[in-house]
Amino acid sequence: MSPNPRSILKAIPGARRLSESLDASRHRVTLLTAKRQNYVFTHFLRLPTQFDLLTGPVLEHLGAIDGRALRIALFGCSSGAEPYTIASILAARRPDAAFEIRAFDIEPAMIEKARGATYTREEVFSNKLLPGTFVAATFDARGDAYRVKPALASKVSCALGNALEADRAVEPGSCDLVFAQNFLFHLKPADAAEAFTRMARLMAPRSALFADGMDLGLRERLTRELGLRPLEERIEEIHEEARVERGGSWPLVYWGLEPLRKRHRDWTRRYATVFLRP
Numbered sequence: 408m409s410p411n412p413r414s415i416l417k418a419i420p421g422a423r424r425l426s427e428s429l430d431a432s433r434h435r436v437t438l439l440t441a442k443r444q445n446y447v448f449t450h451f452l453r454l455p456t457q458f459d460l461l462t463g464p465v466l467e468h469l470g471a472i473d474g475r476a477l478r479i480a481l482f483g484c485s486s487g488a489e490p491y492t493i494a495s496i497l498a499a500r501r502p503d504a505a506f507e508i509r510a511f512d513i514e515p516a517m518i519e520k521a522r523g524a525t526y527t528r529e530e531v532f533s534n535k536l537l538p539g540t541f542v543a544a545t546f547d548a549r550g551d552a553y554r555v556k557p558a559l560a561s562k563v564s565c566a567l568g569n570a571l572e573a574d575r576a577v578e579p580g581s582c583d584l585v586f587a588q589n590f591l592f593h594l595k596p597a598d599a600a601e602a603f604t605r606m607a608r609l610m611a612p613r614s615a616l617f618a619d620g621m622d623l624g625l626r627e628r629l630t631r632e633l634g635l636r637p638l639e640e641r642i643e644e645i646h647e648e649a650r651v652e653r654g655g656s657w658p659l660v661y662w663g664l665e666p667l668r669k670r671h672r673d674w675t676r677r678y679a680t681v682f683l684r685p
Contacts, residue, residue, distance in 0.1 A: 449485040449589075450534035451492050452541055454619060456644040458492070460681055461584075462500040464640055465615045468683050469583055477506035480582045480609050482570040482602075483590030484510035486530070487521030487555075487563070493586070494559040495545040511568025511576060521565040524555040570602035573609060582609040588680075589620030592662045600625060607633050610684045619649055619680040623665065627677045637679030643667055646678050 452458070469477070477497075481490050490510040497506055512518055531542065531553045546553040568576040570587065587606045591599040599621055607629075610616060616635060618626060630637065646667045657663025667678050 449488045450537075451488045451531060451545070452496075452534060452537055453489070453492070453589075454645055454648045454680070455536075456641050456648060457617060457619070457680060458496045460638060460640060460645075461493070461617075462496060464638060465584070465681060465683075466501060466504065468615060468638075469613055472583065475505070477504060477583045478581055478611075479506060479508040479584040479586070480573075480577045480606075481508060481510045481586040482512075482568065482573060482606060483588065484512045484521055484565060485514075485517050486526075487517075487524060487565065488526075488530075489586065489588065490521070490563045490565070491524065491545065491555050491559060494555075494562045495541065498559060498562075499544050506562060508563045509577060510563055510565045511570075511573075512565070513567065513569050515567060518565050518567055521563075524560040524563075526553045526555075527551055528553065570606055571598060573602065573605040577609050579608045580611050582611055583614050584617070585609050585614070586617045587621075588617055591618070591621035596622060596625060600629060603629050604633070607635070612684065614684045616682045616684070617680060618682065619645070620662070623677050627673065630676060630682050635682035635684055637676045638681040638683055639675045639679065642675060642678050642680075645680050649680070 479493065481493070484490050487510065490508045493508060494506070497504055510521060512521070526546075528551050531537070531546065542548075542553075545555060545559065547556055548554075566576075570590070585606055587603065591603060594602060603618070603621065603626070607616060615638070618630075646664075650664050650666070653662060653664040654666070655663075657665050668674065671677050
């Protein structure tokens, strides 16, 4: 039987680092050459630890907003699971905070679905770990139909919109929170960089950007260039939550997510998913 190449590597000094380097190189090639598909990672409460940060240190960073509603822009809203999750979590944990969410997607069918705010049991529980308390707080259930509670649905508006034209859809510098999650890896790197830059332009002073689901090296470079500071709390927990669905596909699939490596020279920036603007 032929020896396993990885077994051979393990016998070489520094083999682990060499293997990781080969995997990273393979993933870079995949990222540049792979055919993009609109694989959907839409689930309610997909990254629960992110929402702990949202209602804790992120809102603390925003500071006083003079009684007005939080202005939230979200691109790649898909069927609406993410904006309605945000609405439910904010309403439950920070009932004192008024907010409005403008959600965008490039697919008319997804916008129609999101505007309907009604889901099947299978769609709601595609996240196998979804807490019953979240379901009860978010939906009115009748049989197999789960309708987002009207008080939450009224906080979300959904419209066609392309992240590559984000600063035309939303006034630059006007948003307290910007969400750009799990769609940038579907774009070629140059388009992903353009879209990310345009979405970052929407950020007001003392604001935050949520950006899971894009090439890590690209995110690392762009956030540094744009002067965004990584929120250094609970990075590992969020990363592992994201790897539940994406980790097993790395490095052979472009949307796969690498293991977290603290020996990276700026690992907090590389693996953070929440970034703050001073």
